[in-house]
Amino acid sequence: MTQNTNPVWLITGCSTGFGRELAKLVVARGWRAVITARDRAKVADLARGVEDRVLPLSLDVTETGPITDCVRAATEKFGRIDVLVNNAGYGYQSSIEEGEEDKIRAQFDANVFGLFALTRAVLPVMRAQKAGHILNITSVAGFVGFPASGYYAATKHAVEGFSDSLAAEAGPLGIRVTCIEPGPFRTDWAGRSLVQTPNAIPDYADTAGARLKATSEKSGTQIGDPVRAGEAMIRVTEMEDPPRHLVLGAWGYDAVTNRLKQALAEIEASREISLGADYPQA
Numbered sequence: 320m321t322q323n324t325n326p327v328w329l330i331t332g333c334s335t336g337f338g339r340e341l342a343k344l345v346v347a348r349g350w351r352a353v354i355t356a357r358d359r360a361k362v363a364d365l366a367r368g369v370e371d372r373v374l375p376l377s378l379d380v381t382e383t384g385p386i387t388d389c390v391r392a393a394t395e396k397f398g399r400i401d402v403l404v405n406n407a408g409y410g411y412q413s414s415i416e417e418g419e420e421d422k423i424r425a426q427f428d429a430n431v432f433g434l435f436a437l438t439r440a441v442l443p444v445m446r447a448q449k450a451g452h453i454l455n456i457t458s459v460a461g462f463v464g465f466p467a468s469g470y471y472a473a474t475k476h477a478v479e480g481f482s483d484s485l486a487a488e489a490g491p492l493g494i495r496v497t498c499i500e501p502g503p504f505r506t507d508w509a510g511r512s513l514v515q516t517p518n519a520i521p522d523y524a525d526t527a528g529a530r531l532k533a534t535s536e537k538s539g540t541q542i543g544d545p546v547r548a549g550e551a552m553i554r555v556t557e558m559e560d561p562p563r564h565l566v567l568g569a570w571g572y573d574a575v576t577n578r579l580k581q582a583l584a585e586i587e588a589s590r591e592i593s594l595g596a597d598y599p600q601a
Contacts, residue, residue, distance in 0.1 A: 380433030502571025504543030
């Protein structure tokens with residue numbers, strides 16, 4: 320995107336939180352944007368007075384038809400897509416044992432399979448341009464599995480692995496890939512948007528149960544600022560050599576770097592066992 324002074328952004332999940340704040344920043348810069356939410360009425364105000372360069376659309380990323388329609392509408396209006404922000408998704412918390420099948424699958428549909436489908440739909444556009452930048456909003460949970468967040472972490476780990484492969488395949492074609500990995504931010508993630516299965520098994524009261532309670536209690540007081548997060552995302556798209564990972568917030572930075580250091584130490588401590596699994600070398 321660094322060479323394009325009037326980029327076209329496609330951002331999902333713009334009714335609240337990161338998506339809405341990022342959309343407002345993009346619009347304020349005078350850029351072109353396709354701004355989506357499941358209910359178009361919740362994002363229509365962002366296009367008021369700038370309809371020539373801002374297209375609000377209804378989009379449920381769990382439905383194939385609307386994804387195809389969205390990408391078609393974007394290219395018909397603007398002729399290209401420079402930045403795709405896969406932001407739509409939500410959190411589901413429960414202990415692993417108490418997880419509910421329908422809730423687990425619904426979260427994977429939104430956080431994983433919807434993101435996969437929209438990315439596939441946009442890739443032909445970016446390939447033809449030989450340029451583009453895909454921002455996948457994952458989480459600190461893409462690196463660290465916390466109590467009560469096993470299924471949420473699984474969705475974010477999935478997107479991180481997908482993004483590694485996507486970067487390897489699409490990078491040589493001029494398409495950049497960055498995962499945005501927020502820690503706690505003052506969005507609706509831990510409030511209105513959060514789905515929880517209450518802890519009823521006493522054995523998990525001090526782990527999953529305690530985190531379920533803490534998450535709800537801290538909603539609205541997190542240190543992370545969604546507007547500053549949006550500014551950080553824009554800054555990454557303007558870099559000549561953008562990072563594959565961008566952790567947001569001091570808490571998240573510490574959590575991720577500590578976990579990666581711990582993982583490396585564990586792997587190195589088992590080096591002899593690891594190398595011993597190969598056929599003996601002559």
